[in-house]
Amino acid sequence: MSIESIIVIGGGPAGFAVVQRLRRGFFEGAVTLIDPGGVPYDRPPLSKEYLAGSTGREGIAFEPREWFAENEVELLVDRVTSITADTGEVILGSGGTRRADRLVLATGGTAALPLIPGLAQAAEAGTAMTLRTVQDADRLREHLCTGHRLAVIGAGLIGAETASTARELGTEVILIDPVDPPLAAAVGEALARRLHGLHAEHGVQVRTAAVAEFQLRGTSAAAGEDGAVSSAEHSPDAARAWLRILLDDGSELDADAALIGTGMIPQTPLAQEAGLEVDGGIVVDEAFRTAHPAVYAVGDAARVRTSDAVLQPRAEHWEHAVLSGGAAGAALLAEAGPSSGPEPVEAPWFWSDRYGVHVEAVGSMTAPGQTVTRMLDGEPGVSFRLDEDSRVIGCAAIDASQAVRVARRLIARGTVVDPADLADPEVPFKQLMRRR
Ligand SMILES: Cc1cc2nc3c(=O)[nH]c(=O)nc-3n(C[C@H](O)[C@H](O)[C@H](O)COP(=O)(O)OP(=O)(O)OC[C@H]3O[C@@H](n4cnc5c(N)ncnc54)[C@H](O)[C@@H]3O)c2cc1C
Known part of the structure; x- marks a missing residue:
């Protein structure tokens, strides 16, 4: 037909x-x-x-x-x-x-909305938000400015990027995630720790805990002339809607809004x-x-x-x-009609940006095998994942796109590499394709 x-x-x-x-x-x-x-x-x-x-x-x-x-x-x-x-x-x-x-x-x-008490009500009121569509971004942007405090729930890619952009716009940010460091499955432990550390370096308050409950506080019109309520003004009597967030470590914090980045x-x-x-x-x-x-x-x-x-x-x-x-x-x-037929599916690749730092990863960083990390300028810069036969099956890099480009080719060709070469900053990435 x-x-x-x-x-x-x-x-x-x-x-x-x-x-x-x-x-x-x-x-x-x-x-x-x-x-x-x-x-x-x-x-x-x-x-x-x-x-x-x-x-x-x-x-x-x-x-x-x-x-x-x-x-x-x-x-x-x-x-x-x-x-x-x-x-x-x-x-x-x-x-x-x-x-x-x-x-x-x-x-x-x-966007997933986890089953946390009070979250559905906060989402209904527009105080807890997710980010998947342009309308979501427009709503979220209204909360990003000096004098506002945003709680970001989940420090995966979207949560981390939102925290970074919110800081760029002067927003006070609290980032909450029970995992330390987040994203290790995507980029390996060493790079994940370095990336997560950037949040605190940029003034984000990082909390390692899970949210136990959201409490929607205040319901009517704005408090300050510019509509902003500073954290110091938060009290059950404050005039506009804000959130009290209870964590599973028994502590609690207040925020003007929350971004839910949980998948x-x-x-x-x-x-x-x-x-x-x-x-x-x-x-x-x-x-x-x-x-x-x-x-x-x-x-x-x-x-x-x-x-x-x-x-x-x-x-x-x-x-x-x-x-x-x-x-x-x-x-x-x-x-x-006549055609060259189905195209090959390449190993999955993604990128992410935060605080002026560019992250890329290709393939799998969790498949059976070992991870080899190369230090760049004294910090974990590139992690390679190798299978039992020393074939590259994954790679993640911070500000080192060339390493990921080379890794893509190594993955596609199934090339066997020497782990010592991968770890050695003196071995140019391109040379990895010529070894063995
Ligand atoms: C905020 C954000 C930042 C991201 N950043 C990165 C990044 O830095 N790097 C990276 O690699 N990836 C990133 N991603 C992931 C990437 O954008 C997604 O993987 C990609 O958008 C998936 O494309 P898709 O077309 O499958 O689905 P979508 O982009 O979700 O598009 C699906 C479309 O289907 C429509 N639709 C759904 N149901 C129906 C229906 N019943 N009838 C008609 N239409 C329907 C929706 O309206 C939507 O427009 C990001 C995603 C988000 C949300």
Whole structure:
């Protein structure tokens, strides 16, 4: 059967990459992209430049609105409420229906809200927030200024970046996480400790504890002329809404607002209700096809099962979203006509920025094996993860992108390396590819 129409559900980096690949590959059929958020935009700037106010909504759009008309991509501002895999039918929140020969689920995820007493009420009141959409970033930014105190719950990538941006804007920040140091699974223990240490160096109050309860205090209009309430003014009588946060070590603290950065939940209900396999993500093969021939899934919502039946950990990073979208686009092009076929899936890579420091990591830092750390300027700078045969399987680096670029190639080639070379600052990174 020839493919004459494709509907992509979700316009994040993964969904947009599908659409872009289809048009770049000269797919001639109808392409529809459905997202309630309108013109597709990028998410990493939401905790960085966009939150800081140094770029606006146009600056984070993948392409301007005209691109969609010029490339004959129908952009539907709507939410899909259900799909039928056998017929390719899609039901829209506005009440209409659509149909296509192939559907691509690119629904990403939503920010997790842990079950902590009082959190739902604080979130309802807008005093506790999450960060996943541009609207979330706009709401959060209202709380970032001198004289305001923000509690950041969770010191993972989004929590850490938000703490950094909030400090840049003069906000008082308390960062709360029960793990010390956070992110060791992503970048290894040595780099995680160094990165976590940056918070205190930049004036963040770091607390190693879990939140036991949120208490919403004060409900009516603003106290000060500029709307800000300093921490000293916090009392049950203060006029505006603020939070008392009780920690599991018995202590408590007050904040004007809280950002909850405790992870994301993949958006799988459409797949689940359509009878597709879901196991911590929508299960797909290496070309991002679900078990139903008419449905693909990509990005944060998808989870790959390799050809040797191994279910991979679900990736939650930008590059994976873009590559998976490109790979699904290529597979759809192959179905629609002659093509070079599915593209290889690379080891997952991500980056993060905080306090002017750039972090990158590729592959796995937790798979069985050993971690070798290279000191740079007297501090842990690059950590490599090696398997039992001394093949590089992961790498994380602080301000050393070249090391990660080299590691990507070593991972792709399965190169065996000498751990002593990895640890030795005198051995140039590029030379690692020539050894052994
Ligand atoms: C604040 C923030 C900062 C980040 N920073 C980094 C970083 O520095 N480095 C990095 O590697 N990664 C970063 N990430 C992660 C990266 O942005 C994600 O991995 C990526 O956005 C996932 O892309 P996606 O297209 O799969 O999902 P999403 O970006 O979540 O997009 C999914 C889209 O689907 C739409 N959708 C959902 N359900 C429906 C429905 N039923 N009908 C229609 N549309 C629907 C949503 O509206 C959304 O637009 C960050 C993420 C966030 C939130």
